[in-house]
Amino acid sequence: MSPRLSGLSMLVIGAGSGIGRATALAYLGEGATVTAIERDPEHAAGLRQAGADRPLHVVEGDATAPEIVATAVEAAVAAGGRLDQLTCCVGVFDHYVSVRELGMPQLIAAAEEIWRVNVLSALVAVGTAWPRLRDSRGSVTLTLSESAFHPVGGGVLYGSSKWALRGVVQHLSADLAPQVRVNGVAPGGTAGTRFSGLRALGQQERTVDSRAGREERIAAGTSLKITPTPEDHAGAFVYLADPRAARAVTGVVINSDGGRDPS
Incomplete structure (x- = not known):
């Protein structure tokens, strides 16, 4: 039996660490050709090393920049002969800041930054990739969060x-x-994720895994009493990218959060 994504060409935006990295490697493991965008040179080098001897192509640059996304879309087409799937994993965190703590200039700057990175970048990527995805009757997978529900x-x-x-x-x-x-x-x-905070609030050097006891708190809040890893989420991305298994699936969000503890 051939790998489930064999022959497909995928573009993963924000693939250098955490869930994006695990998903890119999972796609490779299922036989896909993968093109990735990663801003951090160290993360980009680590991804290349992890995907050595496999059809992985890394474009270094800011995934919120339209020209970088356009370059990566065409690189994916060149590498795989087409573009079948776009996965967006770019994100920035707010470290639980409250509007009660922010002056108006800070609030506006932080809101504009988080919208640009977390939302607008996905719209730019989809708008750029749409003609190629249309030609292949492909798919898009966006990375949300349990915060989109609770x-x-x-x-x-x-x-x-x-x-x-x-x-x-x-x-x-x-x-x-x-x-x-x-x-x-x-x-x-999720354990092992390192996306950072808002530049507008001086949080850019802080990462989500910097809070003591975080993994224990995550496990305590789930029904399954587990702390997921990036690899635990990758299977959901692989399923949604599979044009046979998920042929009839659109407009769906898979919650890979360990279940919400009702207590």
Whole structure:
């Protein structure tokens, strides 16, 4: 039996660490050709090393920049002969900041930054990739969060951006039908993720795994009493990218959050 993504060409945006990296490697493991965008040179080098001797192509640059996304889309087509799937994993965190703590200039700057990175970048990527995805009758997978369903896992800035992406999945699934399927994955708290905070608030050097006891708190809040790893989410991305297994699936968000503890 051939790998389930054999012959497919995938573009993963924000693939250098965490869930994006695990997903890119999972796609490779299932036989796909993968093109990745990663801004951090160290993360890009680590991804290349992890995907050595496999059809992995890394474009270094800011995934929120339209010209970088356009370059990567065409690189994916050149590498795989087409573009079958776009996965967006770019994100920035707010470290639970409250509007009560922010002056108005800070609030506006932080909200604009988190919208640009978490939401607008996905819309730019989809808009850029759409003609190629249409030609292949491909698919899009966006990365949401448990914060798109519950007031947990971040503050109001992060949570509202993920709620917005939940709406993006619904609207794009209608807008791009019938040629392109659009779905999402909503991970819960995850070990081994290192996405950083808002530059507008001076948080850019802080990462989500910097809080003491974080993994224990994540496990305690799930029904399964586990702390997921990036690899635990990758299977949901692989399923949604599979044009046979998920042929009839669009407008769907898979919640890979360990279940919400009702207590």
